[in-house]
Amino acid sequence: METLVSPSLLAADFLNLQRDIEMINSSDADWLHLDVMDGVFVPNISFGFPVLEAVSKACTKPLDVHLMIVKPERYIKQTAKTGAMMMNVHYEACTHLHRTVEEIHNEGMKAGVTLNPSTPVNMLEDIIKDVDMVLLMSVNPGFGGQKFIQNTIDKVARLRELIARTGSKALIEVDGGVQDETAPLLVNAGVNILVSGSYVFKADNPHEKIKWLKGLKTR
Numbered sequence: 001m002e003t004l005v006s007p008s009l010l011a012a013d014f015l016n017l018q019r020d021i022e023m024i025n026s027s028d029a030d031w032l033h034l035d036v037m038d039g040v041f042v043p044n045i046s047f048g049f050p051v052l053e054a055v056s057k058a059c060t061k062p063l064d065v066h067l068m069i070v071k072p073e074r075y076i077k078q079t080a081k082t083g084a085m086m087m088n089v090h091y092e093a094c095t096h097l098h099r100t101v102e103e104i105h106n107e108g109m110k111a112g113v114t115l116n117p118s119t120p121v122n123m124l125e126d127i128i129k130d131v132d133m134v135l136l137m138s139v140n141p142g143f144g145g146q147k148f149i150q151n152t153i154d155k156v157a158r159l160r161e162l163i164a165r166t167g168s169k170a171l172i173e174v175d176g177g178v179q180d181e182t183a184p185l186l187v188n189a190g191v192n193i194l195v196s197g198s199y200v201f202k203a204d205n206p207h208e209k210i211k212w213l214k215g216l217k218t219r
């Protein structure tokens, strides 16, 4: 499978959102990654549903929504209303994850489960066949531009094994510190989708960066 790229809007210029979304529209990006933070689950607040709705009107790429909020099940319908393709909820934020995944599917979205860096992949043993994607955090969630946590490479390999062993169809996405050095290692370990914020948006030529990420193949 080719590598998919989901640039994270968190690193865009919020005074020029329309311009930056148009840049994404005209790029090879596959999805647009949107980071919602509540200041409780993570020590930062980003943007919420009014912004998602506005972005959704301007963006021609499928929306990959990453909710860093407590009890994300409260917002399943609202997320669906934005036209989101994928709703990612944190394993650590859901008490009844199976029910939440089911409700996300009932609202017509794909369901992604996200793991913090310290949560082992084997916690997904009994849900892996029900999810469309696992999002591995390669930084502690809350901020863009952080240093990549190297253990993620081994974690991707362990998740690949779990997926193969259970016959799950889940895709693997990684988020945080994805750039020149880390992206090839991730793809080689079996990652399907790369989220990238500052590496793409702070570049002189974001189109080139996106194209380069997309061109990465398993060795």
Ligand code: DX5
Pocket: 008, 009, 010, 011, 033, 035, 066, 139, 140, 141, 142, 143, 144, 145, 146, 175, 176, 177, 178, 195, 196, 197, 198, 199
């Ligand atoms: C972090 C967010 C990421 C962030 C990644 O909490 O989930 O999506 O935007 O930013 P970079 O690519 O700069 O590490």
Ligand code: ZN
Pocket: 008, 033, 034, 035, 066, 175, 195
């Ligand atoms: Zn994210």
